[in-house]
Amino acid sequence: MSGADLLEGCTPWPEEFAERYRALGYWAGVGLYQRLAQVVAEHGERVAVVCGERRWSYAQFDEKIRRFAAGLARLGIGPRDRVVLQLPNLGEYYVACYALFRIGALPVFALPAHRRSEIAYFVEHTQARACVIADREAGFDYRELMREVRASQDCLREVIVVGDAQEFHAFDSLYDAPIDRPGPDAGEIAFLQLSGGSTGVPKLIPRSHDDYLYSVRASAEICGLDERCVYLCALPCAHNFPMSSPGALGVFEVGGRVVLARQAEPDFCFGLIAAERVTLTSLVPSLALAWLESRARERHDLSSLQTIQIGGAHLANEVARRVPGAFGCRLQQVFGMAEGLVNYTRDDDAEELVLATQGRPISADDEIRIVDDDDCPVAEGETGHLLTRGPYTIRGYYRAEAHNARAFTVDGFYRTGDRVRRLASGHLIVEGRAKDQVNRGGEKIAAEEVESHLLAHPAVFDAALVAMPDRWLGEKSCAFVVLREPAPSPRELQRFLRERGIAAFKIPDRIEPVERLPRTAVGKIDKKLLRARFLAPSADASGPTHSLIAETLS
Numbered sequence: 001m002s003g004a005d006l007l008e009g010c011t012p013w014p015e016e017f018a019e020r021y022r023a024l025g026y027w028a029g030v031g032l033y034q035r036l037a038q039v040v041a042e043h044g045e046r047v048a049v050v051c052g053e054r055r056w057s058y059a060q061f062d063e064k065i066r067r068f069a070a071g072l073a074r075l076g077i078g079p080r081d082r083v084v085l086q087l088p089n090l091g092e093y094y095v096a097c098y099a100l101f102r103i104g105a106l107p108v109f110a111l112p113a114h115r116r117s118e119i120a121y122f123v124e125h126t127q128a129r130a131c132v133i134a135d136r137e138a139g140f141d142y143r144e145l146m147r148e149v150r151a152s153q154d155c156l157r158e159v160i161v162v163g164d165a166q167e168f169h170a171f172d173s174l175y176d177a178p179i180d181r182p183g184p185d186a187g188e189i190a191f192l193q194l195s196g197g198s199t200g201v202p203k204l205i206p207r208s209h210d211d212y213l214y215s216v217r218a219s220a221e222i223c224g225l226d227e228r229c230v231y232l233c234a235l236p237c238a239h240n241f242p243m244s245s246p247g248a249l250g251v252f253e254v255g256g257r258v259v260l261a262r263q264a265e266p267d268f269c270f271g272l273i274a275a276e277r278v279t280l281t282s283l284v285p286s287l288a289l290a291w292l293e294s295r296a297r298e299r300h301d302l303s304s305l306q307t308i309q310i311g312g313a314h315l316a317n318e319v320a321r322r323v324p325g326a327f328g329c330r331l332q333q334v335f336g337m338a339e340g341l342v343n344y345t346r347d348d349d350a351e352e353l354v355l356a357t358q359g360r361p362i363s364a365d366d367e368i369r370i371v372d373d374d375d376c377p378v379a380e381g382e383t384g385h386l387l388t389r390g391p392y393t394i395r396g397y398y399r400a401e402a403h404n405a406r407a408f409t410v411d412g413f414y415r416t417g418d419r420v421r422r423l424a425s426g427h428l429i430v431e432g433r434a435k436d437q438v439n440r441g442g443e444k445i446a447a448e449e450v451e452s453h454l455l456a457h458p459a460v461f462d463a464a465l466v467a468m469p470d471r472w473l474g475e476k477s478c479a480f481v482v483l484r485e486p487a488p489s490p491r492e493l494q495r496f497l498r499e500r501g502i503a504a505f506k507i508p509d510r511i512e513p514v515e516r517l518p519r520t521a522v523g524k525i526d527k528k529l530l531r532a533r534f535l536a537p538s539a540d541a542s543g544p545t546h547s548l549i550a551e552t553l554s
Contacts (some may be wrong), residue, residue, distance in 0.1 A: 033099075033183060040058045043058050045057055072121055107193045129155065130156070221550070232276070450477070
């Protein structure tokens, strides 16, 4: 697929790189649905998806995909149309994904936690033709959200609902008779994923069939998956980690079984592990801690578990050491990003590498640079900024030319925003983030976005969002605000943010009024100084900090 043929707003790989990746077999020229069809031909009778009481064989799964693709075509949805997909952990999520892959339309992966602010942006930015939602989840009515979004976005023509559709299209009503049609070229963009960036609303990440399927295939091989694998999807299924590292798509790659958990609580998931004889699952550190705490009390048979993957945020060494003994299985650390690069610890790694590093890259052609603030390489073993390019790392965000100029070097390396050091073995140790971001239990919060919402309140003169340490989530968010009179309370400001329609995980866990914000010599807010107060011996991240802040800012 040449640059001229690529979806408008996307940056192609230079042709010399594309030719090399094809010659090396990384890009196999097969689309995501076409690859699933090959697996169906081999494993048609095996169970592919378990969702509550429903169990679909690969043949049944494929029939649903082909019929739903026909129903989408009936609605006029076709190649390169964008469709926002906002579903919880339901089998319909994968049906919709692969149906869109089959017809060449592009899912835009939203999270169940997203609200009006994010969804309206995704629809407007991509000119999405349709949205696929659940009727209700966790007490929230997504149909009402769609009514609000449609009122402001003329491009949104169709809404498809799993459950009670009301005036919209019922998901089950779109299971039409399958029709044969050519699939997209494997070089085409397959979908748009969300970044965990640090500026404003999430940037959109264009992934092609070729590059993503290589990442999935290589991940499945590294993780030793085969048709006997049973994967528990406990994290939100739209996240890149449980989708492709190796995730559900890696399990479908080898003919294994995906078990969907509608909730991630340990007692619920332990029951599923025991009942389905789960062999693999993926957790973020905060969820791993909760599972560890519950394991001592639970009596479920978890002997089928072979591997627990932990990624999405930094895993403390002391927590890592507890996992194998508590669950009787191996630990695998995963460090990656939806933009591309994924690192794994391996089976043959020494114990200390598994416990203390975040692994090494998938591919021999994952190029790594670790540089200082001036983009000069640091000495081996020193900490610096991680830059990368390779056969499954994007060359630019979707329709973000100005941001791309900052996020990518002139020779195509992606600036990840992570600070790392590399061992002689090639393993990376993540030391922190350079980007202005809070990693709340694996959910990335761009400080600038939340600050902008706070500054929309007439009584907020200035605002700064920073991370504060938390035992369970790794980080929580604290907003320091300079207020005008009459000053709203922190609770009133949190309510204001909810009414602005942002995802609940982005609402600051704490809001601290201050007289002024500290500034650096060049006049920027000194967030390093704000964050440092939480690291002081007297600071309690779960208690009030007014006295600490007053001391800092005096």
